[in-house]
Amino acid sequence: MSHNNSVNVTHIYKQFGNKTAVKDISFTIKHGEIFGLLGPNGAGKTTIIRMMTTLLHQDTGRILLNGYDTSTQSRLARQQFSVTGQSAAVDQDLTARENLMIFGKLNGLNHAAAHTRTTELLTDFDLINSADQTLATFSGGMRRRLDLAISLIGKPAILFLDEPTTGLDPRTRKQVWQAVRKLAAAGSTVLLTTQYLEEADHLADRIALIDHGQMIALGTPSELKQQVGGLQLRLEVPDTQRVSQAQQIIQEILTLPVNVNDRTLTALLGNVKIQLVTQVLQQLQAAAVPISNFAIEAPTLDDVFLKLTVGKN
Numbered sequence: 001m002s003h004n005n006s007v008n009v010t011h012i013y014k015q016f017g018n019k020t021a022v023k024d025i026s027f028t029i030k031h032g033e034i035f036g037l038l039g040p041n042g043a044g045k046t047t048i049i050r051m052m053t054t055l056l057h058q059d060t061g062r063i064l065l066n067g068y069d070t071s072t073q074s075r076l077a078r079q080q081f082s083v084t085g086q087s088a089a090v091d092q093d094l095t096a097r098e099n100l101m102i103f104g105k106l107n108g109l110n111h112a113a114a115h116t117r118t119t120e121l122l123t124d125f126d127l128i129n130s131a132d133q134t135l136a137t138f139s140g141g142m143r144r145r146l147d148l149a150i151s152l153i154g155k156p157a158i159l160f161l162d163e164p165t166t167g168l169d170p171r172t173r174k175q176v177w178q179a180v181r182k183l184a185a186a187g188s189t190v191l192l193t194t195q196y197l198e199e200a201d202h203l204a205d206r207i208a209l210i211d212h213g214q215m216i217a218l219g220t221p222s223e224l225k226q227q228v229g230g231l232q233l234r235l236e237v238p239d240t241q242r243v244s245q246a247q248q249i250i251q252e253i254l255t256l257p258v259n260v261n262d263r264t265l266t267a268l269l270g271n272v273k274i275q276l277v278t279q280v281l282q283q284l285q286a287a288a289v290p291i292s293n294f295a296i297e298a299p300t301l302d303d304v305f306l307k308l309t310v311g312k313n
């Protein structure tokens, strides 16, 4: 069956008693896309995922996974996905290969098919050289890669990935990111929930920001950052006597508000042409205003998160 979108979520609502946990959420995810679902604690992410994975019924609205309705065709919908949690039910005393073989058979593969798939996954996740070691000897990163491999044994079209790198060091985190990218490149659709905005920034093609059960932003990481105001100019004038002169020069050229904090001047550049910044530097030099620090900074997803969700919780 072929469908334009891998996931279609349309106007879903969920109420617990008199608390509306999810309010009119809609989004689509394309085949092979990595989609990030972000939001502060209690925003409604888990409730959305539970409805998408058929563990909970939405009150109204519709969820289609590869065209199958999670409410009316739940068995077929369930065949479309796999869920990777923070702790897969693996056996510490068995080797990586043995664990994969067991899950292969649990997924209905015969011995030969389970063997082939196990070797494929061990290779894909760079575990082939440690395949016959027991999990007790595995590092956190190796364990996480094995968890991912296990959730892929039945070749799911859609993968729900919950906090895949929590507790991992930066190096092993990057290994997991690489494995996820490889997966999506091979055509799997990935729905990622994470507390690390940097992770979503690196991995997700698009991000939905949820707060109080509602979608408050949806876009690529760079589109979301644009909402904060794009690039920011920051410069420092060491001589406090000259700060207001510098502020005036910058304001005149950029025709933008310039904030002053002690010796540091900042201005959100918005749609201002970057060439104008060169003029700022030339004018400051012509006026003999010394500068001790200069930067043009891109906002981070943290800035987006703070701007769009702060004060509402």
Ligand SMILES: Nc1ncnc2c1ncn2[C@@H]1O[C@H](COP(=O)(O)OP(=O)(O)OP(=O)(O)O)[C@@H](O)[C@H]1O
Pocket (backbone or CB within 6 Å): 016, 017, 019, 020, 021, 039, 040, 041, 042, 043, 044, 045, 046, 047, 048
């Ligand atoms: N079974 C339930 N009964 C009553 N209230 C619930 C239930 N499940 C969730 N809620 C409430 O719904 C809201 C959304 O919760 P949810 O767990 O979906 O948030 P979350 O975004 O996953 O949060 P976190 O990041 O902390 O896991 C919260 O206010 C929560 O208390």
